[in-house]
Amino acid sequence: MERIATERGREVRRGLLAAAVELITELGWNAVSTRILAERAGVRPGLVHYHFASLPALLNEAATGAIARFADTAPLTAELSLDDGLDLLVGTIAEAPGAISLLFSETYLAATRDPDLRRRVGELTAAFNSSLAGWLASHGHPAPSPTATVLTAALDGLALHKALDPALDLVGTKAVLRAILHPEREGNPS
Amino acid sequence: MERIATERGREVRRGLLAAAVELITELGWNAVSTRILAERAGVRPGLVHYHFASLPALLNEAATGAIARFADTAPLTAELSLDDGLDLLVGTIAEAPGAISLLFSETYLAATRDPDLRRRVGELTAAFNSSLAGWLASHGHPAPSPTATVLTAALDGLALHKALDPALDLVGTKAVLRAILHPEREGNPS
Amino acid sequence: MERIATERGREVRRGLLAAAVELITELGWNAVSTRILAERAGVRPGLVHYHFASLPALLNEAATGAIARFADTAPLTAELSLDDGLDLLVGTIAEAPGAISLLFSETYLAATRDPDLRRRVGELTAAFNSSLAGWLASHGHPAPSPTATVLTAALDGLALHKALDPALDLVGTKAVLRAILHPEREGNPS
């Protein structure tokens, strides 16, 4: 039964991490304060530093966790056709009211100033890029690696612009991105 | 004689704006404080609020000014070939140690939470996008507008990733982006 | 079997007291917190208040215990010559890297603000002073009591200065202190 307290503790931790992800996208990374975070998570401010060493540590864990979870839920398997995969990727940007898409940009910028976060984010993006490149290669793409780089960059950039202008037409961009995915048709029309 | 004082005032204003642009990229939008700003500009802290209504107003003016200046100094005229234009655009990201490239992302994210800034940034990006689309159209591109959108997004995304990982190979990405600029070769030339 | 738990409890108590003595000299009386103390003692933070009524109570017991133990291990018996006794006393300051010597000053200052501690420390110093005076008297010193007072003060002061400047020459001071111990030679050499 002693576990009950421990269980509650874990719940609080999870609640704080979830609240952090929400608030990073709503207010921006640097505007997430312990008080606001505690209020959103429904706990007293003092608890934040009981469960986490520091606010940056909490934000880092929350952001990298969310990003890792995102990568896991968008599996690009060889069975997925190039066009369906593109639909999936662009679709994630369109969903959610600007929410998760801003998390990436916020986290990248924060990582610029936090070596620890930079390392963790670097690992995640490297893994995602290589998984993306593998998917492209499985479909016979001649230059999977640089293409994955550009594709990821374009998606992050589109998410940023979409947050700025919700009227942005993402559907129209799919046709453009397809030109990247199908370069084999390029040059040799036979 | 009063001109001298007026001249000095203008100089101080310019100095503050220039310092703000530097600091936004170095420390992040929300970490730029009046004191740090005044110190970097070499003026007394009290002067900041003498020349500007508020700190956000100063940052907004500094950021939009720098972005507008950037667009002006990268003129995409019809004389410029597609490949040379691409070199020019990608080149701006490679230059400067992550400095100016982060300004865009910082400003976009800040604009997400500041309606006034959002309007101003929206105008600038719309202008840049339409200038980019015009350049593409002048070279016979079949879908200039969505292509301009994707290209801008990709460039902003690459700038963000480059700041995170300075080892990022931008040269390799040029070949990929070229597939976007030359879609006419694609698929069915009939 | 219940003895085992009791034994463990006593061990924890001792461990906390020993850790407190270390930390008082390392960090200063007021910088010793329950968490740091628990960590040093290798126990969980909650245990501190299980074994002791309060943190000040723990510190008081630790400090007075260590001081009492010190007095016991430096026995000034009549068999000990004045010069050998002086060597012994000054020697205790030179030993240990500033460690135990600071405990006295820290405790005196803390006692200044804690009536309970003051009483306990007062008893200990009175006992030590009277033992020191007895030793001096046994060697025929004409003014044992004030001399003991000055000697104790000088030793505490030297310990304080030694902690500040480890290069302090304690050997040279012995000759000076000897003048206090041998006043009988003074004046009437006859």
Add this chain to the structure above:
Amino acid sequence: MERIATERGREVRRGLLAAAVELITELGWNAVSTRILAERAGVRPGLVHYHFASLPALLNEAATGAIARFADTAPLTAELSLDDGLDLLVGTIAEAPGAISLLFSETYLAATRDPDLRRRVGELTAAFNSSLAGWLASHGHPAPSPTATVLTAALDGLALHKALDPALDLVGTKAVLRAILHPEREGNPS
């Protein structure tokens, strides 16, 4: 007239330093908080960090300033006889309700953990010791330097003990200290 604000600022600074000296002796070095300090000085808490970079910086300046002032007001000139000088030195401990005398011990202990303060205090004590040694030498003392060391230590120690036990008889100690000042009578009167 613009100077009026500046003048007030200087006054506030002085007030904070004076309050710090009082509070260090009353509450102990580590118990002096910005709030308590501001309240004692009669200013708002925010002002503390306007005038001083940090609380330790304020305390360091206050303590070293007071100690330096003390050394200046107790001038040991050659004209002063050994016995009169001793009266003067011991007298400073007896005066003031434990106030200034504790400042030294508090500062020494704080200097143990603050390199910057240690350096400054080291310079002050070195200067005082050498002035004391010079005074002893001018009276023909055979071992001025170690004697000055012991004398300073004894005075600091007596101040500490006096604060602990206000009933401590300082007058009786003077006779003992005199044995240190007049060692020439000792041993070999020829």
Add this chain to the structure above:
DNA sequence: CATGAATGAGTTTTCATTCAT
């Protein structure tokens, strides 16, 4: 005996902004 979650008051420090001069 022991644990770890929780609390609320406390700490230093930074900040944008105002204003008298």
Add this chain to the structure above:
DNA sequence: CATGAATGAAAACTCATTCAT
């Protein structure tokens, strides 16, 4: 035009202590 003092709110973080389990 410019200065620097002042203010009050807010920031992150630490703490001793309590208590349910």
